[in-house]
Amino acid sequence: MPRRSEEHLEMRRQQIVRAALRAFARDGFHATSMADVIRESGLSAGAVYRYFPSKNDLVVACASTVFDAVRGALAATLAAPEPVPPDRALRHILDTALQRATENADGIDFSRVAVTAWGEALRDDALRAVVRDLYAPLRADLTAVVARWRDAGHLAPDADVEAAGQVLFGMLPGFLLQRLLIGDVEVDRYTAGLRVLTASPDTVGNRRATG
Amino acid sequence: MPRRSEEHLEMRRQQIVRAALRAFARDGFHATSMADVIRESGLSAGAVYRYFPSKNDLVVACASTVFDAVRGALAATLAAPEPVPPDRALRHILDTALQRATENADGIDFSRVAVTAWGEALRDDALRAVVRDLYAPLRADLTAVVARWRDAGHLAPDADVEAAGQVLFGMLPGFLLQRLLIGDVEVDRYTAGLRVLTASPDTVGNRRATG
Numbered sequence: 001m002p003r004r005s006e007e008h009l010e011m012r013r014q015q016i017v018r019a020a021l022r023a024f025a026r027d028g029f030h031a032t033s034m035a036d037v038i039r040e041s042g043l044s045a046g047a048v049y050r051y052f053p054s055k056n057d058l059v060v061a062c063a064s065t066v067f068d069a070v071r072g073a074l075a076a077t078l079a080a081p082e083p084v085p086p087d088r089a090l091r092h093i094l095d096t097a098l099q100r101a102t103e104n105a106d107g108i109d110f111s112r113v114a115v116t117a118w119g120e121a122l123r124d125d126a127l128r129a130v131v132r133d134l135y136a137p138l139r140a141d142l143t144a145v146v147a148r149w150r151d152a153g154h155l156a157p158d159a160d161v162e163a164a165g166q167v168l169f170g171m172l173p174g175f176l177l178q179r180l181l182i183g184d185v186e187v188d189r190y191t192a193g194l195r196v197l198t199a200s201p202d203t204v205g206n207r208r209a210t211g
Numbered sequence: 212m213p214r215r216s217e218e219h220l221e222m223r224r225q226q227i228v229r230a231a232l233r234a235f236a237r238d239g240f241h242a243t244s245m246a247d248v249i250r251e252s253g254l255s256a257g258a259v260y261r262y263f264p265s266k267n268d269l270v271v272a273c274a275s276t277v278f279d280a281v282r283g284a285l286a287a288t289l290a291a292p293e294p295v296p297p298d299r300a301l302r303h304i305l306d307t308a309l310q311r312a313t314e315n316a317d318g319i320d321f322s323r324v325a326v327t328a329w330g331e332a333l334r335d336d337a338l339r340a341v342v343r344d345l346y347a348p349l350r351a352d353l354t355a356v357v358a359r360w361r362d363a364g365h366l367a368p369d370a371d372v373e374a375a376g377q378v379l380f381g382m383l384p385g386f387l388l389q390r391l392l393i394g395d396v397e398v399d400r401y402t403a404g405l406r407v408l409t410a411s412p413d414t415v416g417n418r419r420a421t422g
Contacts, residue, residue: 086408115329116330118330118388119239119331121392122323123238123239131392135392135393139393155407162404163400163401164404164407164408166401170386170401173385174381175381177329178346178380178381181332181343181346182346190377193371193374196357196366196372196374197297197408198409
């Protein structure tokens with residue numbers, strides 16, 4: 001029997017991931033079963049289970065399609081000859097995530113899938129571990145952006161760059177939620193908002209040093 | 212028939228709200244029915260429906276118990292004679308929200324209820340409207356903190372304070388999610404992280420003004 005080409009396997013895999021993303025974005029994680037994904041994909045149960053033995057394997061694959069793109073954009077940022085200011089790194093991430101969210105062929109809004117995943121992860125230890133393993137490297141990348149910015153002399157040598165990485169990372173779900181639930185935020189203005197907080201010569205940080 | 216005292220009515224109302232919060236925190240919004248809340252409260256269906264005709268009325272009441280406390284803390288901040296730096300306002304909010312989350316008599320973690328609500332709000336227009344109506348005033352309060360900070364001369368006169376309010380507000384869900392899903396953040400360090408980003412004399416904002 002001829003071995004199937006790598007290309008064919010990857011296309012088939014992507015077909016299943018797209019079907020899962022459609023179902024997750026529409027119905028949420030909890031309400032979506034493997035049977036729903038199989039139906040949505042138009043493939044046999046055996047074919048789907050061969051690629052993804054469990055729903056959590058599908059979750060990892062779905063999330064990775066977004067995270068790989070975001071971390072790819074950040075990798076370019078981190079490799080640039082000049083250190084990039086934290087707000088520009090934030091903008092790269094949001095632009096990349098939203099571009100993936102709005103321009104993919106199926107019109108799936110990945111950010112809806114993320115919000116759904118958070119709620120389910122609270123009641124599902126395996127899913128929470130999946131989410132944690134996906135988020136930790138992205139947050140580490142953001143911490144690296146801040147560390148590079150510090151090493152270039154823009155921050156104090158003893159600046160707590162991990163705490164700053166937590167804050168930058170924390171601004172991402174805050175953006176997605178306001179976009180989905182309130183509907184009045186956009187990337188340029190949000191990242192400008194970070195600059196407002198950092199734009200004063202008499203900075204917040206300096207004022208607080210004594211407080 | 213003697214009219215029931217206001218105090219009695221309020222105690223009964225709080226009894227139902229606490230029952231609903233326990234059920235929502237444990238099972239999520241979607242999986243919790245009015246019947247579940249009625250059972251949890253130990254009251255009759257008629258009694259519960261008299262106070263809360265629908266599940267969304269319960270959601271509003273539950274969220275209000277947290278939001279009222281948070282906005283109360285911010286009101287004191289806004290009324291202080293000296294303008295408060297934005298990172299201190301953020302710390303007040305998180306401290307108040309977490310205190311409410313961990314020290315209430317039933318041990319309910321309110322932040323779990325919030326995360327659950329976000330996911331459900333994506334698929335429930337009425338709940339989304341409820342969430343929006345709760346979040347908008349809190350975000351406006353944070354914008355007012357930044358405006359006061361600007362008016363005191365700490366920010367440029369034309370600073371986009373609404374954008375800064377979006378960012379400060381956006382840091383709240385980012386904190387709750389990292390706390391619940393990754394588990395390694397705490398309030399002092401997170402707000403210190405904001406100060407790191409704002410602590411440089413050569414600020415991010417100044418660098419970006421030309422970028």
